[in-house]
Amino acid sequence: MTSRIYAGHETALRAWDGGEGRALMVHCSLGHSGAWKGVAGHLAATHASRGFDLPGHGRSGPWDGQGVYQDVVCAQIRGMIADWEAPVDLIGHSFGATACLRVACTSPELVRRLVLIEPVFFTAAYRADPAFEAEQMAKGSEVYDSFRAKDYRSAARAFLRDWGGGQPFDAMSPVQQDQFVEQMKLVEAVYVTNNGDPDGMLGDGLVARLPMPVLLIDGAESPEGSHRIVQALDDLIPDSRLVTIPGAAHMVPITHADSVGPLVAEFLA
Template identity: 45%
Template sequence: MIPEVNARRFGYGLRPALAIHCSLAHSGAWRRVGEALADDLTIRAFDLPMHGKSGDWDGQRNIHDVATDMALSLLEAPMDLIGHSFGATVAMRIAIERPELVRSLTMIEPVYFAAAAQDDPEGMAEYNEQNEAFEAALAEGDRETAARLFNRVWGDGTKWDQIPAPTRAYMVDRIDFIPASSPFLGGDSAGLLAPGMFDRAVMPALLIEGSASPKAAHAINDSLMRRLPNARRVVVEGAGHMVPITHPGEVAGAISDFLAEVPLA
């Protein structure tokens, strides 16, 4: 069983695509990218478990498994997959485990820490230090501080007290999603780092990152570029981790250029 899946559509193009948002956001985060790609793509974007209008997580199954099954329930093969942060790791997993369902793979700063930890542990030192402070706040029951610390690293640069109160509350209410994601993001619970697994993802792949993003994001993309058989990489100058929100035109342009070389059939 999976939670109820709430989804919305952006665009009216010939190419069907599935878009998966980042943690603590919702499917509406794709609006501006979707509008910029409206002539070429029909994007179906869904809310992750515990997010937007989708159903809650029951706290039992691995939450990445749940999110992956929710995505699979919407796939009309073959489709172009587009994901950001946590959502990009779901897209990546489907591309590896179910490559026949994926025409192309676009990942915007996938937070697959396990790959970078294996390949470049020194590049993960800053992230590990930041994560210790986050986990300490959670252990003390200080959910707001945990959300503030998370947003400081992975947000769009807006100061916590300048974020609208309803948005802050939304993030605090869902902050448990972050540690629940760790078994996959940090521990590779699905075993994707096993020899030969990434070789299955033979479809064209695009990695997008912001030049001002956390060091961990660059280390992860370095690792994935070495692992994916058919990948290219785009850096958006001046952008941070929330690049689809802050620089939607540049992101949409990179996706458009990439998909122009991926046959629809």
């Protein structure tokens, strides 16, 4: 791995050799760029792949808490594309997918094709079905209730139950638990954009005018909100395809890389 400064943050970079295509990958909250290894291997025949650790993740520098977290990540993505060669194929998972979508909406000249794996852009689902939003608000959220109480340990336990890779929080080592508890502050930091509409992506019709082809992927066993989000985006985006991976949950690009990778390779070819 190497390290550079992007958007004022020390950023750890990872690269996989491959063909002439250029694929930039953005991981989920609580993850790191190494999560893309399986998918990148399937792209090697046609694409060189690059990834980076988000602020406060992996080997990147800590998040300084200044500004809006997604704003910084989008600036990092634009900087990396400028250092490579536009347009690139942009691939994101979960929070990473929300940042990729925003870059594609606001700087479409930078993106040739877009892959969104379970983007946690809840606003899309809520605008598509206000009754679903009302139902979710009435139900409440253990994660965000814990945030309000500044109880990040309870937040980590609840978050990993719904959005993790299958290992319960209480089965982790104390070191792993402490790491996830600290990183929950980063999950809290993305709430404003996951549940907002940065740059008017929806309100100003940017998603509905995306000019590039878009592949949407979700896992059949993921939370209902994930299915609602990708379906809402599929309904809005002019040139999109939605694929659900059987037996997979939210961490589908890691747990089912041998299903996701060939799909992405075919789409980007």
